[in-house]
């Protein structure tokens with residue numbers, strides 16, 4: 001029995017998934033506060049007062065439907081309790097105010113789409129193309145990431161709860177979160193500017209753009225501003241950004257930097273010619289401070 005009043009209701013459905021977004025969400029630091037504002041009516045991995053079939057049949061209105069995992073209308077690919085995902089969606093999507101796609105699979109098809117791009121999609125996108133499970137659906141908000149950061153989902157839900165209109169970008173992601181690039185807030189920015197690359201993964205020194213495949217300058221997300229578990233991020237730990245919030249994720253050879261005439265591709269929004277000119281000039285400087293270890297072993 002609910003002990004809080006006026007909580008917004010959530011039904012969580014899984015498509016083709018690895019459970020990663022659920023587990024990421026379970027790590028949300030302020031779950032107690034969250035639970036005062038939201039009631040999870042059904043979640044496949046949690047013990048709740050309701051089961052899926054009763055929620056599908058009760059015809060009640062719920063505030064938010066959260067979908068984790070890729071979509072498919074093909075019952076040979078996915079079904080739940082003998083029901084196709086299409087049947088489940090038809091029974092519930094019209095009874096909610098918003099449909100929130102948790103993770104890149106639900107948003108764009110993600111990693112599972114690679115296996116069968118004709119039949120496995122996201123909600124309203126298939127990769128970069130518009131038209132996924134639905135041709136169009138104005139209720140959908142995409143929160144990509146593999147997995148998504150728990151704050152991206154909770155911040156979006158709190159914004160919706162407070163009645164704010166959420167501005168979305170062209171891939172239906174909240175601009176408040178996805179206008180940033182992972183490059184913003186990365187502690188390696190000075191190395192990037194002076195074109196000093198990391199020697200190997202895991203080092204504190206150097207940028208991972210030139211030889212290690214970092215996609216921070218072309219990947220939308222604020223990972224380096226809000227951090228994971230409030231502690232760290234891929235680039236802070238010495239691993240390149242893999243671009244997991246983009247509809248093109250996953251790309252081949254994720255740890256390799258794509259080059260053009262042996263120079264890395266220019267960051268988003270920068271003209272190639274200007275970028276290569278600046279790169280050449282910056283590389284000609286030798287900045288002693290940036291060549292040293294940040295923490296001396298001795």
Ligand code: SF4
Nearest residue numbers: 018020103104105146
């Ligand atoms: S987006 Fe990543 S974490 Fe989420 S279901 Fe797909 S593979 Fe798993």
Ligand code: SF4
Nearest residue numbers: 186207208209214216
């Ligand atoms: S490691 Fe990646 S995110 Fe960090 S400065 Fe270099 S390119 Fe940008």
